[in-house]
Amino acid sequence: MIFRLFPKDFSFFELFKEQVDCAVEAAAYFKEMVLKGSVDHHSLDKIHHIENRADDVAHKIIDQLNKCFIAPFDREDIHNLTIQIDDIVDIINAIASHMKIYKISKVDKGLVEFAAVIEESVQAVARAVNGLSNVKKPKAILEACVEVNRLENVGDAMRDELLAELFESETNPIEVIKWKEIYQDAETVLDICEDVAHVVDTILVKHT
C-alpha cells in the first residue's frame, strides 16, 4: 500500500469549481433580474436556492479542510477563499432581497450597467480560482486577477457617479435611502471579488 500524500487535492479543486459556478450563476441571474427591473417571489426563491447550494459547498470545503492532514495550499488561504466566494453569493442575494423589500419596479440604467460589470468580474474570479488547479501555468490566472482589479476600479467610479446623480436629482428621501444602499452593495460585490483575487495572488506568489 502506498501512502497517498495528497489524496484529496483534486476534490478541493472540484469543490472550488462548484462554488465559483454558483457565484457565476448568481451573477448571471442577478443581471436578468435587474434587466426585468423588479424582483418577484419566484426570482427571489431561485437566487436563495443558488445561495443555499453555495453555502453547502462552502461547508464541505471547510469540513474537508478541518479533517484533512494535507491541503494543496496554505489552510488559511483556502479558508479565506471559501469564505469570500461565499460572501459574493451572499451579497448578490442580499441585493435581490432588498430590491424585493423596497418594491423596486423600474429598470435602473445604472444598476443594469453595474450588474454587467459584476457578471464580468465574477467570471474573471472563476477563471482565477479554477486556474489554481494548475499553478504552474500562472499567466491566465494572473490576467484574470488583473481584470478583477480593473473592474473594481470601474465599479468604484460607477458607484460614485450614480450616488452623485442620486443626491443631485432624487428629491424623495426614501428613494435616496433605497438606491444608496443598492448602489453601495453592488460596488461591494466588486470589492469582494477583488479580495478573492488578492488571495489567489497570494497563493501564486507562494507556489511559483
Add this chain to the structure above:
Amino acid sequence: MIFRLFPKDFSFFELFKEQVDCAVEAAAYFKEMVLKGSVDHHSLDKIHHIENRADDVAHKIIDQLNKCFIAPFDREDIHNLTIQIDDIVDIINAIASHMKIYKISKVDKGLVEFAAVIEESVQAVARAVNGLSNVKKPKAILEACVEVNRLENVGDAMRDELLAELFESETNPIEVIKWKEIYQDAETVLDICEDVAHVVDTILVKHT
C-alpha cells in the same frame, strides 16, 4: 515534579464562561430595555458596564493565548471565538446607544420579538461555548449550534418582514433611517451568533 502540559486549560474555559455570561446578561438586559420601549441614561450605563466587563475578559483571553505555549484548541479558533463573542456584546450595546440617540420612546412589537430571538440565540451560544470544556460529549454542543443557525434564519425572515412593513407604511424618512438601522443591527447580532457557532463547529470537527 511533573511537567503539566495543559496547565491553563481550565482557565480558558472559565474565561470563556465569563465572556458568554456577559453576552447572556447583555441580551437579557436588552430585552428588558426593548420591553420598556425607551433607553435612559441609567440603562445605557448598565449595558456599557456589561460591555466593559466583556472587554476585560476578552483581553484576558487574548493575553493568555499570546503568552501560553499550549492552548486547548487551535489558537486561531480561540482568537476568533473571543473576538466574535465580544462582537455580540458590542453590537447589542450599539443598538442600545442608537435607541437613546434616536430618542426611541415607543415599544416596537417587531423589536420586542427580535430581542426575544436574540436572547434565545445568545443562550444557545453560551451552551455551545460552555460545552467545549468537554468536547468528547458533542451532542449537546451540536444541538446548540443547530439552534443558533435556526434562529439566524428566523431573524433573517423577521428583518425582511419588518423592513418591508417599514418601507410600506412609514412616511417619515427620518423614522425610516432610524428603524432600518435598528432592525438591521438586530439581525446582525444573530449573524454573529452564527459565526460563533461555526467556530465551535470547526473545533468539534477537529477534536471528535
Add this chain to the structure above:
Amino acid sequence: MIFRLFPKDFSFFELFKEQVDCAVEAAAYFKEMVLKGSVDHHSLDKIHHIENRADDVAHKIIDQLNKCFIAPFDREDIHNLTIQIDDIVDIINAIASHMKIYKISKVDKGLVEFAAVIEESVQAVARAVNGLSNVKKPKAILEACVEVNRLENVGDAMRDELLAELFESETNPIEVIKWKEIYQDAETVLDICEDVAHVVDTILVKHT
C-alpha cells in the same frame, strides 16, 4: 559566508514606516479639507494619490511576507497590521469622496473636531508601529497604544453627541443621511486605529 537569518527585517520596518507615513499624510490632508469645508477635484486627486501610494506599500509588504522565509514577527500579525493600516487610508479617502459626492460646502464644527482627533490617533498609531523596530524598548510603544485607545473612546462619545444633535435639529432627511454616514465613518477611522494598536499590543506581548 554567514547565513543571514533575518536578511530582510529592516526592510519590513522601513515599509511599515512608509505605510504609516501615508496614513499620517492622509489624516493631515483630511483635516485641511475639513477646515476648508468642501472637497474639490484637486483635493480629491491628492488624497486618492496618497491612497494609491499606501496601496503600493501594502502590496510590497504582503509580497515580501509571502516570499520571505523568516519574518520579524508572526506572519499573521504582520499581515493584519498591513491590512489595517491600509484600511485607515482607505476610509479617510472614502469620507473625502463622500464629501465631494454629497457636495458638502460648509465647515462643520463637529467634523473639524473629529479630524483633529483622527490626526492625533493616526500619529499615535505611527509612533506605535515605528516603535516595533525596537520591541525591547516597549514603553513608548505602549504609551502610544494607550493613547490610541483613549482617542477611540473620545471619538465614540463625539459621534454619539453629533448624531444626537443631528437627529435633534436637522429636519432635512437627505442631510441626515449624508452627515450620519460621515460621522459614523469618521468614528470608524478611530476604530481601525484601535485595531492596529491591538495588533501592536499582541506583538509586544509575544516579544517582551
